[in-house]
């Protein structure tokens with residue numbers, strides 16, 4: 001037997017206590033359950049992904065400086081602009097902790113890119 005919702009007419013499976021479409025109780029005397037809404041703060045942060053993002057940011061934004069120092073190769077400085085990629089992605093996160101890491105990485109990449117161009121111009 002299927003359970004048809006009295007409120008919206010949606011036909012639900014017979015083991016449903018609440019309408020799948022509108023949430024109306026399908027059995028008398030049953031109160032709608034409180035839906036648990038996850039706040040962004042509740043999401044678990046993937047620590048490994050954060051560490052990888054730091055490595056990517058440092059590698060991309062500081063490689064120009066290191067290569068410029070070691071090999072006197074100036075062209076790498078332009079490549080360091082890719083160092084902005086990861087921080088810009090992170091600062092758009094809804095999660096405040098990830099945004100914080102994004103801002104830290106933005107500073108790291110800014111320093112790295114500045115140093116790369118300093119090496120390039122000197």
Ligand SMILES: [Zn+2]
Pocket residue numbers: 005006007008009010019020021022023024
């Ligand atoms: Zn319904």
